[in-house]
Amino acid sequence: MRVTCPNCGERDRREFYVKGAALARPAADAALDEWHDHVNLRDNPAGEVHELWFHEMGCGAWIDVCRNVVSHEVISTAWVSDLGGTR
Amino acid sequence: MADLISLSPCDGLLPVTIGSVTLSEDLPDAMTSLAPYAGQEKALSAALEAAHGMGFPAINRSTGKAGARAIWFSQGMALVQGVVVAPELTEFAALTDQGDAWAVVRLDGDGAEDVLARLVPVDLRRQSFKRGHTVRAELAHMMASITRVGPDAFQVMVFRSMARTLVHDLKTAMAAVHARG
Amino acid sequence: MRLADKGVLQRGKPVTFSFNGRHMMGLEGDTLASALLANGVHLVARSFKYHRPRGILTAGSEEPNALVTIGSGAQRDPNIRATSQEIFDGLEAHSQNCWPSVEHDIQAVNDLAAPFFGAGFYYKTFMWPAAFWEKVYEPIIRKAAGLGALSGQADPDACEKAYAFCDLLVIGSGPAGLMAALVAGRAGADVILAEEDFRMGGRLLAEVEQIDGMPGVDWVAQVLEELRSLDNVRLMPRTAITGAYDQGTYGALERVGHHQPRRANLPRECFWRIVAKRAVLAAGAIERPIAFSNNDRPGIMTASAVRSYLNRWGVAPGQRVTLFANNDQAHHTARDLVQAGLHVAMVVDSRHDAPDSELYPVMKGAQICNTSGRKRIDSITVRSVAGEERIQTDCLAMSGGWNPTLHLTCHLNGRPQWNRDIASFVPTPGAVPGLVSAGACNGEFATAGALREGAEAAAQVLSDLGLEAVKTDLPVAGDDPYNIAALWAVPGKGRAWLDFQNDVTVKDVKQAATENFSSVEHMKRYTTQGMATDQGKNSNVAALAVLADATGRGIPETGTTTFRPPFVPVSIAAMGAGAAGQGLKPQRFLTSHLASKELGAPAIEVGLWYRTSYFPEPGETTWRQSCDREVTMVRDHVGVCDVSTLGKIDIQGPDAAKLLDFVYTNTFSTLKLGKVRYGLMLREDGFVMDDGTTARMGEHHYVMTTTTAAASQVMAHLEFVRQALRPEWDVQITSVTEQWAQFAVAGPKSRELLNGMLGEQIDDASWPFMSCGAVDVLGVKGRLFRISFSGEMAYEIAVPARYGDALFRELLQRVKTLDGGVYGMEALNVLRIEKGFLTHAELNGTVTAFDLGMQGMVSKKKDCIGKPMSTRPGLMAEDRERLVGLKPIGAVKQLTAGAHLFNPDDPVERIYDQGYVTSVGFSPTLGHSVALAFLKNGPDRIGDEVRLVDHMRGIDAICEVVSPVFFDPEGGRARG
Numbered sequence A: 001m002r003v004t005c006p007n008c009g010e011r012d013r014r015e016f017y018v019k020g021a022a023l024a025r026p027a028a029d030a031a032l033d034e035w036h037d038h039v040n041l042r043d044n045p046a047g048e049v050h051e052l053w054f055h056e057m058g059c060g061a062w063i064d065v066c067r068n069v070v071s072h073e074v075i076s077t078a079w080v081s082d083l084g085g086t087r
Numbered sequence B: 001m002a003d004l005i006s007l008s009p010c011d012g013l014l015p016v017t018i019g020s021v022t023l024s025e026d027l028p029d030a031m032t033s034l035a036p037y038a039g040q041e042k043a044l045s046a047a048l049e050a051a052h053g054m055g056f057p058a059i060n061r062s063t064g065k066a067g068a069r070a071i072w073f074s075q076g077m078a079l080v081q082g083v084v085v086a087p088e089l090t091e092f093a094a095l096t097d098q099g100d101a102w103a104v105v106r107l108d109g110d111g112a113e114d115v116l117a118r119l120v121p122v123d124l125r126r127q128s129f130k131r132g133h134t135v136r137a138e139l140a141h142m143m144a145s146i147t148r149v150g151p152d153a154f155q156v157m158v159f160r161s162m163a164r165t166l167v168h169d170l171k172t173a174m175a176a177v178h179a180r181g
Numbered sequence C: 001m002r003l004a005d006k007g008v009l010q011r012g013k014p015v016t017f018s019f020n021g022r023h024m025m026g027l028e029g030d031t032l033a034s035a036l037l038a039n040g041v042h043l044v045a046r047s048f049k050y051h052r053p054r055g056i057l058t059a060g061s062e063e064p065n066a067l068v069t070i071g072s073g074a075q076r077d078p079n080i081r082a083t084s085q086e087i088f089d090g091l092e093a094h095s096q097n098c099w100p101s102v103e104h105d106i107q108a109v110n111d112l113a114a115p116f117f118g119a120g121f122y123y124k125t126f127m128w129p130a131a132f133w134e135k136v137y138e139p140i141i142r143k144a145a146g147l148g149a150l151s152g153q154a155d156p157d158a159c160e161k162a163y164a165f166c167d168l169l170v171i172g173s174g175p176a177g178l179m180a181a182l183v184a185g186r187a188g189a190d191v192i193l194a195e196e197d198f199r200m201g202g203r204l205l206a207e208v209e210q211i212d213g214m215p216g217v218d219w220v221a222q223v224l225e226e227l228r229s230l231d232n233v234r235l236m237p238r239t240a241i242t243g244a245y246d247q248g249t250y251g252a253l254e255r256v257g258h259h260q261p262r263r264a265n266l267p268r269e270c271f272w273r274i275v276a277k278r279a280v281l282a283a284g285a286i287e288r289p290i291a292f293s294n295n296d297r298p299g300i301m302t303a304s305a306v307r308s309y310l311n312r313w314g315v316a317p318g319q320r321v322t323l324f325a326n327n328d329q330a331h332h333t334a335r336d337l338v339q340a341g342l343h344v345a346m347v348v349d350s351r352h353d354a355p356d357s358e359l360y361p362v363m364k365g366a367q368i369c370n371t372s373g374r375k376r377i378d379s380i381t382v383r384s385v386a387g388e389e390r391i392q393t394d395c396l397a398m399s400g401g402w403n404p405t406l407h408l409t410c411h412l413n414g415r416p417q418w419n420r421d422i423a424s425f426v427p428t429p430g431a432v433p434g435l436v437s438a439g440a441c442n443g444e445f446a447t448a449g450a451l452r453e454g455a456e457a458a459a460q461v462l463s464d465l466g467l468e469a470v471k472t473d474l475p476v477a478g479d480d481p482y483n484i485a486a487l488w489a490v491p492g493k494g495r496a497w498l499d500f501q502n503d504v505t506v507k508d509v510k511q512a513a514t515e516n517f518s519s520v521e522h523m524k525r526y527t528t529q530g531m532a533t534d535q536g537k538n539s540n541v542a543a544l545a546v547l548a549d550a551t552g553r554g555i556p557e558t559g560t561t562t563f564r565p566p567f568v569p570v571s572i573a574a575m576g577a578g579a580a581g582q583g584l585k586p587q588r589f590l591t592s593h594l595a596s597k598e599l600g601a602p603a604i605e606v607g608l609w610y611r612t613s614y615f616p617e618p619g620e621t622t623w624r625q626s627c628d629r630e631v632t633m634v635r636d637h638v639g640v641c642d643v644s645t646l647g648k649i650d651i652q653g654p655d656a657a658k659l660l661d662f663v664y665t666n667t668f669s670t671l672k673l674g675k676v677r678y679g680l681m682l683r684e685d686g687f688v689m690d691d692g693t694t695a696r697m698g699e700h701h702y703v704m705t706t707t708t709a710a711a712s713q714v715m716a717h718l719e720f721v722r723q724a725l726r727p728e729w730d731v732q733i734t735s736v737t738e739q740w741a742q743f744a745v746a747g748p749k750s751r752e753l754l755n756g757m758l759g760e761q762i763d764d765a766s767w768p769f770m771s772c773g774a775v776d777v778l779g780v781k782g783r784l785f786r787i788s789f790s791g792e793m794a795y796e797i798a799v800p801a802r803y804g805d806a807l808f809r810e811l812l813q814r815v816k817t818l819d820g821g822v823y824g825m826e827a828l829n830v831l832r833i834e835k836g837f838l839t840h841a842e843l844n845g846t847v848t849a850f851d852l853g854m855q856g857m858v859s860k861k862k863d864c865i866g867k868p869m870s871t872r873p874g875l876m877a878e879d880r881e882r883l884v885g886l887k888p889i890g891a892v893k894q895l896t897a898g899a900h901l902f903n904p905d906d907p908v909e910r911i912y913d914q915g916y917v918t919s920v921g922f923s924p925t926l927g928h929s930v931a932l933a934f935l936k937n938g939p940d941r942i943g944d945e946v947r948l949v950d951h952m953r954g955i956d957a958i959c960e961v962v963s964p965v966f967f968d969p970e971g972g973r974a975r976g
């Protein structure tokens, strides 16, 4: 599997660490239920997902990867730092 | 008072030549990482140009030449090799001494590309990876920085503590490439 | 027998090899199979289950029968297909799965008992008693059935791995593949042409046909010459593409050393990962046998294999050949044999409308219903409307049609489609993104069609890549019709083999259907059809057809054949190439490693690092003696320990303090310049991630330390926070773990030791507890931290790593003059357990700040990662397993980490579990073992007794629950 790092270009999956779903962090004073949802509950759709990938063996960029978990197509990748600090 | 003796990361391990490829240790006079502060990219590049005659490198590129080179080193960071970075640059960037943190080797000769093709999952053939190009990539499970510094020459860097593994893995690949003839 | 003037292999270069100890001659360019046939050897192997004599069925990697062992001793390679193995001088091959020899195999008696050994035999027979399975049944079955054996010795040879990249990967070098490579190569595309065979050309090497007015072989040579002249085309012979993976990644196995005598450093195989923007699958097709009674005797081959041996290798597989076919193309075998001057006794064609020939006799609408000949076929029995007739023959060529080699198109879950016209499956277009099938693997069996499809596929790729095609004329080639009428199995008594490799017959498949294993997946598992090295390449479609017939369904309704990687067997050695010995994983060595080794000190692995366990002194015979001495030495005098493995992260920028306040539970923005503070870091789920100290080196400059275990995790976490959560903050982070060699100097005399080495004298006023700053160390610019992981007055001194070796040796000399010495991990561990300090034995991912008694460190004044979740009621419950100390008070004094805790009166059962032990050591300071543990309601039970049980090591000890800080609870020693 290959993922395009916005810095380094298309790279083998082995260079990345995958953290999981890309989600907006709730406000510090959000209700515990909202935090519980953020930390523990996932939709697991059969289709497109946004995930956080870390180019650990490469440039150290955190990347928002949009991919289809059925077809394995990688639809888009972007620097998380460009997404406004909500992930 | 005794003076402390310095040892290089590949002390006692290099150089070695197998077939047409030579692996040797490089000891840049200094290595400093430069990470520009918010909005200071252009000012830093100008200051770097003024002080050391090389601009801040673009992603996957290096500037300067042997002896004084700036290589792109990761997201928002460059590594200046060979010269002690002028202190006034601290105004524009976080400067961190990396002079002892990396083992730096030079892989040189016809077949160097084939050697790296056994260890690095990135296309480093000359048509796609030209002189002055650089990558951060995996090299046999190590985080490496690889720069083409000549037609058949690469600078390869891994963490200092992994110098022995780097030399071992490169030598193994060199021997395998050579054995094919 | 070798024929003069026949074959395309190099003449005049004889090669000597041996088979079952017999020396033979072959020619350069021979496979073991062709060389054996040239030497008149047909009996090559014994079958898997019944030990039936078997010969050579095919001329390719799909060979199910002729598996041999190459080499001997530790260098033995079992299960090598004789049809792929090239011969070379000194090659040593042996038959396998037979004893005492392939000619006289005692276990052939299995064949007589065959009525009992049908599908499901093992399942039904060896059921009871259950305990017998492992000890009695399985060893017997494994000994009787099976393939070749490993040597049992370490493999002395190496394999290698490599990566390759291209615009276009062409898989197969027959007419379609060569045409695709030529069209793409001429247009300047970056092309890899991979061919499993050692010689490129595919079927063109084995057929008598003309392309552009020249023999096909000459056309191949001409195209290859042009491809070799192109810098942008890379030819990879002996390279089988083994799998198709996501985003255009392909696995490939190259045979590097198998075809030549062993040489130092020459890998046996290379496992390639090829990344291709586009691929053209031109893998050809595999001819399928027909199932009829006794169709497995030596001398029975596929019709195309007979042509291969005849036309490519110039070998006559028999003197009196017969052919059994259901399609026009197979008749070429008879034609070629006759034209080569060989006798074709009969062509038996199951079709009533089969073509006539003036060259050989044809029986139409006839079927072969039996054969005879124990170690080689000697006759066939043909059944037609005229009745049964026996015909003498020493070689039977058979063709049930062709199956496209579409395996790779199934690797990403693609399902092939049934094509009635060719009675076989064809690839589903788009099954592998970026891959186009062309030629025979796409169901186009005529040479002209294959050339056309190859050119068209390349043109499509060029247009996708935005490259301009150079006009390339299609060569003129044969366009003979295929004309197949499906024939899978000839009805009748006796065993008709479907899967030669697994000894699966038509009857077995029918039995599976009868017993309701009517799904193709169930049938395969019940009968073992399609397993082992050929993976059903020869039998899948026919077995499916027989199953369809047995269940009264059509073939497409019954199911489809799918294939998983690898296409050909890949040795574990190739997949694990480079990982033996030092190649397993990177080894990280400290700058003190060499000096420690010179002292005879053993190292232990800590993650990738090698750290020193202990430093034995003369007279010490156990690690405990050294450890006890080193602990006491630190408590009484001074010790030096390399702590460079701790993660060190440089944090700079106007928002550095904000970052620290956000990732640590406690506050660092208030830390004064030149001071150090202990910090606790949580994960977002509220559990502890790591701990460590952070020093403020400047207004906007901090240096964080992490535990050795979590160094890279914390670095990734900080980058995550910086890039993903707070990109607006102006802060830069850099790992400096490797930049500094850092040594702990601990003990009452630590300052005395340092004062001999520093540029300026230090005292409690200038360097109080938890202070830090730059120092001059014997003329080198270093850093000094007054921190303690031992509870003693202690410092950590850091110098650039190039001076690490020298500083360690210097400290080693000087510390001795103060009755001190160096200490290792064992002593470090005891020292910190005595003080209740934490490592990742405690920070194991399941503990909270509350569990550690550190809930007070979670600042109420600010947000931090993990704070909201850490306040959940369940994470603050009193009865959680919480940190305590334990000391033995019963007869048993030994404690073990990993032991579980119970109330003394409770049964030792899981539901009564009260907690577990994380760290233990013997404290020479206190004279007894000490342990850290997590115990339910822990801090409320100080003074209670608990029972420590370790079933693994047979430990059962009564302990008193005590404070986790065993030694100097007030901390006066560290403050000095």
Ligand SMILES: [Zn+2]
Pocket (backbone or CB within 6 Å): A005, A006, A007, A008, A009, A055, A058, A059, A060, A061
């Ligand atoms: Zn990257």
